[in-house]
Amino acid sequence: MNILLTGTASDSHTWNLVYLQLLLEESGHRVRNLGPCVPDELLVGVCADRDPDLVVVSSVNGHGYRDGLGAVRALRDAGLTTPVVIGGKLGVAGEVDPRRRARLLDAGVDAVFDDGDVGRLRAYLGSLAEVRVRAGADTGGQAVA
Numbered sequence: 001m002n003i004l005l006t007g008t009a010s011d012s013h014t015w016n017l018v019y020l021q022l023l024l025e026e027s028g029h030r031v032r033n034l035g036p037c038v039p040d041e042l043l044v045g046v047c048a049d050r051d052p053d054l055v056v057v058s059s060v061n062g063h064g065y066r067d068g069l070g071a072v073r074a075l076r077d078a079g080l081t082t083p084v085v086i087g088g089k090l091g092v093a094g095e096v097d098p099r100r101r102a103r104l105l106d107a108g109v110d111a112v113f114d115d116g117d118v119g120r121l122r123a124y125l126g127s128l129a130e131v132r133v134r135a136g137a138d139t140g141g142q143a144v145a
């Protein structure tokens with residue numbers, strides 16, 4: 001898949017993004033890494049231009065819930081339906097609480113991952129890629145993964 005990887009608007013941490021880029025590339029995906037401190041408008045613009053198969057949002061500075069909500073609302077308000085997942089250290093109180101998780105999902109996030117959920121992310125990517133290959137086979141078209 002073509003994956004757009006991004007930090008959030010307020011988050012200057014970088015190694016989380018480097019780590020995820022390597023992980024995703026090692027899993028066979030093509031990654032465009034927008035880096036840290038990405039304003040919503042930039043994310044929306046690149047997503048509209050590049051039409052990625054998935055957006056992966058990473059945040060560790062404690063503002064990930066609020067920033068992530070803003071980012072996904074901006075994408076959905078712009079009419080973009082690209083699957084979006086978010087993960088990392090999304091708050092300052094450990095695992096993201098169920099109400100916040102539900103609000104992110106309601107706003108249009110497809111999956112929310114906690115700090116240690118890298119294995120779950122890999123499983124999610126595998127299932128998404130499989131769905132895309134099947135969709136290509138069903139339409140008799142080219143496999144898209």
Ligand code: B12
Binds near residue numbers: 086
């Ligand atoms: C280095 C560092 C910094 C550097 C960053 C430099 C840089 N260029 O990256 C500097 C000094 C700039 C910094 C600043 C701040 N930091 Co800082 N920083 C760290 C530190 C020590 C290491 C982060 C790191 O590089 N880890 C290595 C990478 C590879 O791992 P990671 O970030 O943990 O990411 C992993 C997981 O989170 C997960 N993950 C991340 N994203 C995603 C996404 C998905 C989808 C999935 C599945 C998993 C996932 O996978 C990654 C690999 O395991 C951590 C503490 C720590 N030991 O973790 C604090 C830490 C992240 N920082 C913290 C804070 C509070 C800040 C500041 C707000 C401090 C301040 N008051 O100014 C600022 C924020 C500035 C900003 N605007 O964002 C807190 C965040 C608290 C929270 N979320 O609960 C931490 C946890 C320290 C602490 N214990 O309090 N920081």
